[in-house]
Amino acid sequence: MEIKNRRVFLKVAAVGFISFFVFIWNKLTLRHIVTTGTEVASVPLNKNKEVQFFDKFIIVNSDHQTTVFSSHCSHLGCKIDKMENGKLVCPCHGSEYDLHGEVIKGPAYKNLTVLNSSVSDDEKSIIIKG
Template structure:
């Protein structure tokens, strides 16, 4: 039977720890790179509709201005899919946001994420960067 001395044991332990750290670091940084890539999403646009839930986005159209928010609640990420005339409501734990994406009622405490968007020249499509 082979005996492992203390030094060898520590060296192997250190090697395994460093290997795990490097693997974890790679995973984290690769995720960051993926997050850094922006994708463009194009959807039909109806300027007469004040609130549109589409895919992972909420399009708010009022006073001739259009704002797009990510539809995921900032509390635990549920998809917001309900609205009244003046607020957006998360179905999971009841957080509410005004139509500017500002938190009105928790448990969420961060405002909705605003997405970059542009409307096509003919006004029929909206392009969202996400």
């Protein structure tokens, strides 16, 4: 009888430990995936530069298209601020993304977040919404 109680206790403890670990993991990762909310920024539109790094976002001009990504790495949220060999590289743990924001090397497994953006009426600036 005592052995059965011990097994039940160990199962409950294991489930509790795993639940706690999953909860902490989600808090650590999701905290950084949520980006700038409703914040709006406006920066000069420069289609001559392939990649421009800003504090909270990255502007990529690729394939005749301008895309704005969050600069927060999808792994643990470090700021991506450099490009090496045509790839966006996170300085913290080395995740790499292509210019479409897709993960090409982990530990990140989610693509970069694409931010809503639009070109101003005079086509001189790009307006970014979080």
